[in-house]
Every structure is written in structure tokens, then in C-alpha cells.
Amino acid sequence: MSTMDPATSPAARPEPSVGMPTHQKAIFVVLLILLVALPWFVYPVFAMKVMCFALFASAFNLLLGFGGLLSFGHAAYFGMASYVAAHAAKVWGLTPELAVLAGTAAAALLGLAIGSLAIRRQGIYFAMVTLAFAQMVYFFALQAEFTGGEDGIQSVPRNDLFGLIPLESNMALYFFVLVVTFGGILFIHRIIHSPFGQVLKAIRENEPRAVSLGYRVNRYKLMVFTLSATLAGLAGAVKSQVFQLASLTDVHWTMSGEVVLMTLLGGMGTVFGPMLGAAIIVTMQNYFATLGAWVTVIQGVIFVAGVLLFREGIVGLIARWTKKPL
Amino acid sequence: MTAALEARGLRKEFKGFVAVDDVDLTVEKGTIHALIGPNGAGKTTCFNLLTKFLSPTAGRITYEGRDITRLSPADIARLGLVRSFQISAVFPDLSVLENVRLALQRQRGDSYDFWRSERVLSRYDEAARGHIDEVGLTEFAHHRAAELSYGRKRALEIATTLALEPQMLLLDEPMAGMGQEDVERISALIRRIAKNRTILMVEHNLNVVASLSDRITVLARGEVLAEGDYATVSQAPEVIEAYIGAGHD
Ligand SMILES: Nc1ncnc2c1ncn2[C@@H]1O[C@H](COP(=O)(O)OP(=O)(O)OP(=O)(O)O)[C@@H](O)[C@H]1O
Ligand SMILES: [Mg+2]
Numbered sequence: 001m002s003t004m005d006p007a008t009s010p011a012a013r014p015e016p017s018v019g020m021p022t023h024q025k026a027i028f029v030v031l032l033i034l035l036v037a038l039p040w041f042v043y044p045v046f047a048m049k050v051m052c053f054a055l056f057a058s059a060f061n062l063l064l065g066f067g068g069l070l071s072f073g074h075a076a077y078f079g080m081a082s083y084v085a086a087h088a089a090k091v092w093g094l095t096p097e098l099a100v101l102a103g104t105a106a107a108a109l110l111g112l113a114i115g116s117l118a119i120r121r122q123g124i125y126f127a128m129v130t131l132a133f134a135q136m137v138y139f140f141a142l143q144a145e146f147t148g149g150e151d152g153i154q155s156v157p158r159n160d161l162f163g164l165i166p167l168e169s170n171m172a173l174y175f176f177v178l179v180v181t182f183g184g185i186l187f188i189h190r191i192i193h194s195p196f197g198q199v200l201k202a203i204r205e206n207e208p209r210a211v212s213l214g215y216r217v218n219r220y221k222l223m224v225f226t227l228s229a230t231l232a233g234l235a236g237a238v239k240s241q242v243f244q245l246a247s248l249t250d251v252h253w254t255m256s257g258e259v260v261l262m263t264l265l266g267g268m269g270t271v272f273g274p275m276l277g278a279a280i281i282v283t284m285q286n287y288f289a290t291l292g293a294w295v296t297v298i299q300g301v302i303f304v305a306g307v308l309l310f311r312e313g314i315v316g317l318i319a320r321w322t323k324k325p326l
Numbered sequence: 327m328t329a330a331l332e333a334r335g336l337r338k339e340f341k342g343f344v345a346v347d348d349v350d351l352t353v354e355k356g357t358i359h360a361l362i363g364p365n366g367a368g369k370t371t372c373f374n375l376l377t378k379f380l381s382p383t384a385g386r387i388t389y390e391g392r393d394i395t396r397l398s399p400a401d402i403a404r405l406g407l408v409r410s411f412q413i414s415a416v417f418p419d420l421s422v423l424e425n426v427r428l429a430l431q432r433q434r435g436d437s438y439d440f441w442r443s444e445r446v447l448s449r450y451d452e453a454a455r456g457h458i459d460e461v462g463l464t465e466f467a468h469h470r471a472a473e474l475s476y477g478r479k480r481a482l483e484i485a486t487t488l489a490l491e492p493q494m495l496l497l498d499e500p501m502a503g504m505g506q507e508d509v510e511r512i513s514a515l516i517r518r519i520a521k522n523r524t525i526l527m528v529e530h531n532l533n534v535v536a537s538l539s540d541r542i543t544v545l546a547r548g549e550v551l552a553e554g555d556y557a558t559v560s561q562a563p564e565v566i567e568a569y570i571g572a573g574h575d
């Protein structure tokens with residue numbers, strides 16, 4: 001065995017394409033076309049809910065699938081952004097885009113603060129720290145004045161977009177939500193395929209080696225944590241505008257669990273998995289809503305079955321069959 | 327001669343077990359210094375201490391006259407003191423080119439750009455290919471590192487390390503598990519890169535040690551047994567004793 005033995009050297013491989021693979025681009029285009037047509041076929045509020053959760057799960061997947069960090073407290077960013085955006089629209093009378101921006105910024109700051117403490121821990125301890133902080137955020141939401149305690153912030157007005165375009169109708173709002181969530185998901189994709197994303201992959205694959213190359217890995221971890229929290233916040237902020245409501249559900253630990261479920265079910269570390277996972281779970285909750293507490297049981301069963309039957313998630317499984325990264 | 331790397335009273339305890347026991351080590355600038363000793367002697371632990379992958383229980387480390395005892399491992403690498411690992415350290419799911427590029431990318435400092443396309447990294451391709459050619463991996467530039475044979479992974483690791491243009495390299499058994507042909511090839515490469523660099527290496531292959539190193543430190547049970555050139559060290563009775571006692575070589 002030799003490093004240079006020409007007899008065993010295969011022909012040099014052609015240069016692979018950089019950036020997003022063509023088939024992924026194609027899927028994004030098809031998805032966009034479907035989403036544009038969707039509100040004529042399904043109830044727009046339902047479709048908007050799916051899109052918000054698709055963004056939430058994709059943001060979570062950025063941290064878990066690409067940063068290799070399992071957070072059990074992502075509801076904190078989703079929920080806090082939802083409160084701040086609802087408050088901004090209702091009390092400050094901000095236009096939707098500014099309200100969403102305010103909520104997202106709050107999530108970014110919260111992510112930066114919690115992240116800088118959590119990334120000092122590894123593995124399960126990291127997960128515990130994120131959960132502990134998320135519980136603190138929950139109790140804050142329960143007690144604080146502006147969050148409205150048990151009632152939450154209700155009847156949030158749908159102000160005019162940019163102060164110009166009325167969003168009263170679900171159709172108009174739908175396209176605002178589509179642009180923001182789809183844009184958010186494309187942005188996540190860009191992060192993964194950026195110079196920063198390249199370093200993230202290196203850290204995930206071999207952290208000591210990345211350190212020995214001089215990478216201050218904790219800075220990268222903090223950055224991906226903050227980006228993930230920010231985008232989770234974007235999802236929560238948009239959701240509050242859709243439902244005209246911010247409530248304790250959004251900061252509850254079960255919300256943190258749901259986003260883990262969506263991501264694992266769809267396929268962590270895949271591009272389209274978290275979106276599919278979100279669509280499945282939201283659809284299920286919608287159709288089985290009449291079953292009450294049984295929805296949780298059904299979700300649990302799906303989770304266990306999913307983990308046992310296909311560990312790489314639905315999209316992960318398809319990617320393995322088709323031998324294409326999805 | 328001046329010292330590149332110096333350790334004084336270096337000590338590491340693992341829950342009462344002393345893996346490195348009051349080690350004094352001076353690596354002169356521009357030399358190839360070998361650290362040898364039987365299995366479990368504490369060589370890798372020494373490397374981990376010198377590069378701060380582990381924190382010493384006691385002792386002081388200076389590099390180029392600067393106290394580095396409290397620096398982080400990443401910051402030590404940034405000073406130009408770069409280590410390799412005993413088990414080959416590559417990024418398995420990335421291509422050979424991407425592996426080497428990661429070293430170049432860090433130095434020029436645009437690794438935090440999350441909003442730009444990775445296309446911008448192609449500006450490092452040419453330099454990366456230079457390093458890849460140097461270790462004879464030209465045809466493998468677009469292979470995943472995981473697909474490479476063991477010897478080629480080690481070669482890739484060296485190429486990546488060299489891309490950092492380090493002033494000093496710490497190589498932990500760079501030739502372990504390689505065939506004779508690869509050993510010669512890597513030996514020649516080490517001799518070449520040592521012309522304007524300092525090297526501290528752990529190596530079990532005593533022929534390689536004899537032919538490459540200017541100075542040798544023998545470690546056993548965490549303590550320095552002997553130090554000197556190959557002739558001196560190989561004659562020392564305590565060294566012969568330690569090697570036979572440990573059933574090695
Ligand atoms: N993290 C650790 N915790 C406990 N003991 C350790 C740890 N790392 C190393 N040791 C012990 O310290 C001693 C020295 O180990 P080290 O890996 O430094 O030896 P080495 O000289 O590199 O051996 P080899 O030639 O086999 O690579 C061994 O007895 C090992 O079991
Ligand atoms: Mg060792």
C-alpha cells in the first residue's frame with residue numbers, strides 16, 4: 001500500500017459542483033410553485049401554520065444536524081419572539097414586518113445570552129442547560145406583566161404591511177408569511193453552504209482536529225446557536241401575527257419537544273426533512289384535534305416507531321435510497 | 327542555539343495516577359527532536375500538555391520565549407505550534423481539497439461569513455492543490471477523505487498541517503501503520519519540511535528515529551530516562567532496561 005502507487009490510483013475525479021446541488025434547487029422551485037398555489041386548495045391559516053413550523057424545525061435542524069448540538073429548550077426563542085412580536089403589534093402599534101423584526105431580535109439576544117452559557121457544556125449536559133433556561137423563560141412568561149400570564153397576548157391586530165398593504169385577509173397574509181418563511185429556509189441553506197458552514201462541518205466531524213487547526217470552536221458553536229435561536233424566533237414571531245395570539249403554549253417545554261420530534265421524524269441533517277416532519281405533525285394535530293390528549297399519545301407512538309424503523313428519518317431514508325443528498 | 331519549545335516540571339495526574347512526572351524538555355529551534363518510549367510511557371499525554379489539549383497539573387511551558395501555559399489549544403495553533411494526532415485526524419466526510427482548504431481558510435480569516443456562498447472558498451484551491459501535490463495525493467483531490475487508505479489519510483493530515491505554515495510541528499507517530507514505501511516517503515517529506523522548521527515527533531520505528539532526529543528524549547512511566555543523540559541514548563542501560571522490561575521492540 002503506497003501513497004503514490006500509480007497502479008492503484010483511480011482516475012482523478014471531476015470537480016464536484018459547489019453550492020446547492022441541482023436537484024435540491026429543482027425541489028425548492030417545485031416547492032415554491034406548490035406553495036403559491038396552496039391557499040386555493042387548503043385553508044390558508046393551516047398552510048401558514050405548517051410554514052411557520054417548517055421554519056422552526058429547519059432552524060432547530062441547523063443547530064442539531066449541522067452544529068451537532070441538541071437543544072431541549074428551543075421553545076424559549078420561538079415563544080419569546082412570539083410574545084415580543086405580539087406586544088409590538090398590539091401595544092406599540094408596529095407594522096407586521098417591524099413587529100416580526102422586534103420579536104426576532106429578542107430571540108437573537110436571548111439565544112446569545114443562553115448560548116454563551118450553554119456551549120460550555122457537552123452532550124447531555126448541554127441539553128439540560130438549554131432546558132433549564134427554557135424553563136426559566138417559561139416562568140418569566142407566566143409571571144411577567146407584558147406576556148399576560150395564563151391569557152397570553154390576545155387579539156393582536158393585523159396592521160398594514162409597511163403601513164401600506166392591508167393584511168386583514170388570510171390570502172394577503174399568506175403571501176407575507178410565504179415570503180418570510182421561505183426566505184428564512186433559503187437563508188438557513190445558505191448558512192450551511194457558506195465558509196462558516198464549512199467550518200461547522202469540520203467541527204462536527206472532528207472537533208479536536210478543528211481545534212488543532214486553530215479554530216476557536218466555541219465561537220462557532222455560539223454563532224450557530226444564536227443563528228438557530230434567531231431563526232426559531234422568526235418563526236415564532238410570524239406565528240403570532242398569523243394567529244393574532246402569543247400564549248404559554250409557545251414557550252412550554254412540550255413545544256421544545258415537538259420541534260425535536262419534527263426534525264427527527266423528517267430527518268435531521270437533511271435539507272427537506274424538518275419541513276416534511278413539521279408538515280406531518282401539524283397535519284396530524286389538526287385532524288386529530290378532536291381526540292384531545294390522545295394526540296400526544298399518538299405523537300409518542302409515531303416517535304418511537306419512527307426511531308425504531310428509520311433512524312435517519314423519512315427524508316434521510318429517501319436520500320439513502322436515491323443516493324442523493326436531500 | 328535557542329529553544330523553540332521548553333517545558334519545566336511538567337506534570338499530569340489522572341485521578342491520582344501520574345502519567346507525566348516532572349518532565350523537563352527543551353526542543354532547540356530548527357532541530358528534529360524525537361520523543362520515544364514504551365507504550366503508555368506518557369508521550370501522547372506530553373503532546374496533549376504541550377499543545378494544551380490537556381491542562382498540566384503543574385509545570386510551565388514556553389514557546390519562543392513566551393509563556394503559553396495558560397493559552398487555549400486553538401490560540402497555541404495560531405502561534406504556529408501545530409500538532410498532529412496519533413490516530414489519523416481528517417474530516418472524513420469532506421473531500422481532500424476541502425480538508426486542506428480548511429487550514430488555509432482559517433488563516434485568512436473569513437470563516438465566520440455565514441451569509442456568503444462557499445464558492446468564495448475556491449480562491450484557496452490553488453494553494454491547497456500545491457500542498458496536496460506535495461504529499462502525492464494529486465489524483466485524490468475530490469475524493470472523500472473517508473475513502474482514502476490509511477497511509478493516504480496520514481499524508482492528507484500532513485498536507486493539512488503544512489498548509490498552516492507552522493513554525494513548529496508536533497507529530498504523534500506520523501508513520502504508524504504505514505508500509506515501507508510510505509515510511510520512506512514521509513521521512514523524506516519530514517526532512518524537507520524540517521529545513522526551516524522545528525519538529526518534535528513521537529515515533530516507535532527506531533530506524534526512522536535514528537535517521538531523522540538530531541536529539542532524542544526517552545520517556546518511561548512518565549519520567550525522562552535519558553536524553554541525547556541516538557548513539558548516546560541507545561547505549562544507556564536504563565533505556566535498554568525499560569524497553570526490554572516493557573516487552574517492546
Ligand atoms: N484521559 C486519561 N485518563 C486516565 N488515564 C490516562 C488518560 N490518558 C492517558 N492515560 C494514561 O496515561 C498513561 C500514558 O498514556 P499515553 O497515551 O500518554 O502513552 P503513550 O506514551 O503515548 O503510549 P503509546 O505509545 O501507546 O501511544 C497510560 O497509562 C494511559 O492509560
Ligand atoms: Mg501515544
